[in-house]
Amino acid sequence: MDMLKARRRTIGAVVAALAAALLPWQTASAGEAPASAPPPEVLPSLRQWQPGSGTFVLTDRARIVLDGVRERRTAEDAARFAGELDGRQRVSRGRARAGDIVLRQDASLKRSLGAEGYRLEVGDRVTVTAATSAGVFYGSRTVLQLLNDDGRAARGSATDVPAYRERGVGVCACYINVSLPWFERLMKDMASQKLNQLWIEAKVRSDTDPESAFWGYYTKPQIRSLAAMAKKYHIDLVPEINSPGHMDPYLEKHPELQLKDKDGTASAPRLDISRPEALTYYTSLVDEALDVWGSGTWHMGADEYMLGSSYPDYPQLQAAATAKFGASATPDDLFVDFINQVNAHVKKQGRSLRIWNDGLLGRNTLVPLDRDITVEHWLGGGAIQQPSALLAEGRPVMNSAYALYLVRGGYTTKTRELYESDWTPLRFEGETLPATAANLTGAKISLWPDSAAAETENEVEAKVFMPLRFLAQATWGGPKPSATYAGFEAMARRIGHAPGWGGTDRAPLADGTYRLTSGAKALAPAADSGVALVKGAKAAWTLTATDDGYYTVRSADGLCLDAVRGKKYLGAPLEVGAELSLGACSAGARTQRWQLDADHGAFALRNAISQLRLTERRADGAAVQTTGGTPLRAGA
Structure with missing residues (x-):
């Protein structure tokens, strides 16, 4: 298979000899597989694997057979899957035969397999069965890795259902511009690892507020291109415009909306939420962006509003809180109310809202945060609410721990340490949960450009290779693929990137x-x-x-x-x-x-x-x- 990367897989000399003697469309049949036979080398590892006997061999005669597939999306995925194998397998709706790869979709299995799980059977043919197009797609990612050697795969079966529904990556293209080819390579890699959510903080070149269109932005056609990429790779996009803090990419040209301290000094990153027009301005940006992104979720950030300062420095916030909620109100009530108003705004459009956790200090005594807002917990300590308390309130919580950060010119995910300590999404900053909860959605690795000139996006791409694979393993939830980190990394390097990942010629001219x-x-x-x-x-x-x-x-x-x-x-x-x-x-x-x-x-x-x-x-x-x-x- 010319287009697939070679990697060694030991199946056994007897099995290899038998397989070599078969006709091209046949598969090997050997004695019972040894009880100690290792599971297939795939990442993330299969949640459950039952070894069989013999070997499946992919040949030129093989077809990709669609069974019960009614969705156009699944058929489109199958066509791409054929090209990712080696381009010689055609897609068919005919009756399957030995040597084929069958993609079967059965909506009645939603209860047992969920929205993303699948059943894999490797025998005289390879069969992926799922309730949804996403499940079929993820099963095909596993098949690509199984056949990533020489077109052979050990027989057996697996039921593979993710432990967490959100398995995310975050990219702050905030202030800076990250190229679209880089994003597509990331999405290809994410899909190969069954990561399903991509948060992007990025500026859309605005027609609503043309004054904010200084560089770092993306044009609307570029955003639509990103959205189409994400759909192709079964990735949910979560766009963000941060507010009410970190708004200097928008407020630089709007001094009238900048928060001013008691001495009259303006803070360019802070939106003055004591002013009614602040919400109007922010939601106008949200509406324009959501129309282009087309996503079902909006992230408003809401982090570090008082970073390096405190509410008493801005007495107008206390005054506005008192005027709206009474004498016992605090500026935190005003802050949470602003978030709730954004939540109400996006909910009217059928969207859900997410925020970071660090602004939730428990001092909003009169205005509770809406229960349906997802809180991404990245920072612990001090008066910040613990994830257990947030979960107990019944709200969705995602683990976006600082331990999962990768910062240009700064902190880099300590992947070896996390792997060797058996990190799971139960381990937050400042608290480890004793058991999972239904409203613990999953975990996310976050890429930040704090020192944007310290590293190129290509260097970041190389550094994130192992962190991505670790996060995929931790959130999919299968058995640890190797007792040691060295073994885990060696396996990941053998499997390599997703097919088609390296299609860009980065050095078109000789030195x-x-x-x-x-x-x-x-x-x-x-x-x-x-x-x-x-x-x-x-x-x-x-x-x-x-x-x-x-x-x-x-x-x-x-x-x-x-x-x-x-x-x-x-x-x-x-x-x-x-x-x-x-x-x-x-x-x-x-x-x-x-x-x-x-x-x-x-x-x-x-x-x-x-x-x-x-x-x-x-x-x-x-x-x-x-x-x-x-x-x-x-x-x-």
């Missing part, structure tokens, strides 16, 4: 020296350590591939093309129109790394950190970064 031209102009050094597109320039640039899939672009004087000018967010240079420059080359400077986007035989230079492209400023030819880009041809 070497080139002139970078656009028509009659060429990129050249300019005054004040700048760069420009200059007519007839002969400047040469040395392009060298980096380990994380980018290039450095070095001038003949030994200086490197850089993007460090203009306004920065979280250390990332995100100002559209900021001039590019030349600086001393540094292996650690991620702003000196450039992606080459193919563009009809030419290349556009995209900065690895800002995700903005090099283009020409018409007024003077200076090279600047912007959302568009000038295609350059690389020649001798």
Whole structure:
């Protein structure tokens, strides 16, 4: 199977010899499988596996047979599944025969298999049976891993139902821009590991509030593309615009809505929830975003509103709470009321709401948080409500513990430590539950860009490989696949990424020296350590591939093309129109790394950190970064 990654699987010399002697569409039959035969190497591990005897062999004659499939979505998944195998198996609705892979859908099994579980049988054919299209899809992910060696799979059967209904990944594309190809690779990997939820904090380029459209945003067509990707991979999207804190990407141009302290000093990240127009403004952004995302869930953040300060610094919040709820009210009542009003707003549209937990300090004595709001618990300690208390109130709670964080330039998930300590979603920050609860939804790993210029998105992609697989294992809930973390990682590396994950050519040019031209102009050094597109320039640039899939672009004087000018967010240079420059080359400077986007035989230079492209400023030819880009041809 040319398109599948090779990995070793020991089945036994006798079984291998028997299988090799069979006709292409037949399967092996051997004696009883040894009682100690290991379960199949798949991640997350199967919840239950009953070994059989013999080996199934996939051949060119095999078909993917749809049985009881009425949903168009399942049929579309089956067509992609055929391509993920090796492209030679056609999809059929005919009668199954030995050697086929059968995808069976039976809605009557919903009670036993749930919304995502499936039954797997490997005999003279491979049969995946599920109640839903999601269950069939997850069964096909297991089959891909089973046949990830040479098209052979040990016979046996399994019933595989997840322990937790939410198995999530969070990506804060807040302030910064994370590329769409990166997101699709992430979703492919998530699907292969049966992770089903993707939270994204990102700014939609707004027509409702055009003033907020400075860089870091995504266009509406891009968001619709993300939504379509997620649907294809059976992933629920959970978009967020944080409020009432962390709103500076929107409030920068709205000083009238910024919370001002008792001295009149404005706090750009904080929305002044004492003002009625604050809710109107925020919900207008929510409505516009939900219309584009099309998701059934909205996340409003609601974290760190008083980070580095406290309510007494803002007496208008106490005054508004008193005016609305009486003399015994607290600013926390006003805060929770704001959340409840957002909840009521999204519920009218048939959506549900989620928040982070750290603002829930128990001081909202008059206004309880609505019980149907999901609380994602990431921070414990102090007066913060414990997850057990939140669960006892009957509200949905998700474990989004800080232990599951991966921060650019900061904390990285200690995957080995978590694996070796048998971490489960019962272990929160500050409290471990004695037993699970029906309203404990699952767990999520969160990716944050706190030092956005410290690492590229490709470096983050490499670092998250094992944390993703650990979280999938912990939330699906199967037996520990290896007694040691080293064994777990070795297995994960053998299985590798999802089929089709590595389809991007990250190094389209060989290392070497080139002139970078656009028509009659060429990129050249300019005054004040700048760069420009200059007519007839002969400047040469040395392009060298980096380990994380980018290039450095070095001038003949030994200086490197850089993007460090203009306004920065979280250390990332995100100002559209900021001039590019030349600086001393540094292996650690991620702003000196450039992606080459193919563009009809030419290349556009995209900065690895800002995700903005090099283009020409018409007024003077200076090279600047912007959302568009000038295609350059690389020649001798």
